[in-house]
Amino acid sequence: NAGVMQNPRHLVRRRGQEARLRCSPMKGHSHVYWYRQLPEEGLKFMVYLQKENIIDESGMPKERFSAEFPKEGPSILRIQQVVRGDSAAYFCASSPLTSGVAYEQYFGPGTRLTVT
Amino acid sequence: SQQGEEDPQALSIQEGENATMNCSYKTSINNLQWYRQNSGRGLVHLILIRSNEREKHSGRLRVTLDTSKKSSSLLITASRAADTASYFCATGDYGQNFVFGPGTRLSVLP
Numbered sequence: 269n270a271g272v273m274q275n276p277r278h279l280v281r282r283r284g285q286e287a288r289l290r291c292s293p294m295k296g297h298s299h300v301y302w303y304r305q306l307p308e309e310g311l312k313f314m315v316y317l318q319k320e321n322i323i324d325e326s327g328m329p330k331e332r333f334s335a336e337f338p339k340e341g342p343s344i345l346r347i348q349q350v351v352r353g354d355s356a357a358y359f360c361a362s363s364p365l366t367s368g369v370a371y372e373q374y375f376g377p378g379t380r381l382t383v384t
Numbered sequence: 385s386q387q388g389e390e391d392p393q394a395l396s397i398q399e400g401e402n403a404t405m406n407c408s409y410k411t412s413i414n415n416l417q418w419y420r421q422n423s424g425r426g427l428v429h430l431i432l433i434r435s436n437e438r439e440k441h442s443g444r445l446r447v448t449l450d451t452s453k454k455s456s457s458l459l460i461t462a463s464r465a466a467d468t469a470s471y472f473c474a475t476g477d478y479g480q481n482f483v484f485g486p487g488t489r490l491s492v493l494p
Contacts, residue, residue, distance in 0.1 A: 301426050301427075303426070303427070309429070309432060310417040310418075310419065310429035310430075310431075310432045310474075311417070311419070311427060311429055311474075312429055313426030313427055313428060313429075314426075315426075316426050324426065327426065373427075373484070
């Protein structure tokens with residue numbers, strides 16, 4: 269059973285471009301969480317999705333950021349018109365359970381976004 | 385992956401008391417992080433302590449780190465009902481999968 273997969277692992281974008289980060293949850297998992305990590309900081313929660321539903325987006329910036337988890341295919345975190353401050357590591361985690369307690373969230377390896 | 389293991393598994397205290405929970409880990413680290421999680425929600429980052437730091441404060445939170453014992457503690461002073469949650473430590477970083485232990489379930493009774 270493959271783990272959570274994220275791609276790309278590294279993404280370089282120029283200011284103003286769009287960044288699309290993909291997350292394929294573990295097989296059988298229908299809950300996905302996205303987190304952002306700035307250098308020397310902990311994970312910051314962004315959004316929690318079930319298939320075709322956003323459950324909690326309280327950590328998402330109000331503008332330029334969006335997330336989806338379609339019925340088929342990976343979850344996508346989309347950042348429009350990227351700025352240098354968006355440079356960070358973005359992690360997704362998947363869970364089989366509604367409660368999604370931390371130890372039952374399986375994390376992907378992350379995507380490091382660099383905005384030049 | 386680097387896993388934290390929290391102790392105790394559950395802790396029940398009265399409002400106003402202090403709560404202490406511990407974390408042990410296995411490998412060398414650059415930093416250690418503590419998180420809180422309310423049921424059904426994402427993780428909320430509380431505090432990060434670097435491997436060359438021994439103690440760190442943030443509001444009512446105090447974290448210590450003992451790299452020789454590979455352990456950390458989180459102290460919440462003057463607890464409130466709103467502190468009721470699960471608390472986790474982690475040592476993951478980009479390129480290293482985050483793995484969380486079972487956590488400490490804290491209940492603060494009014």
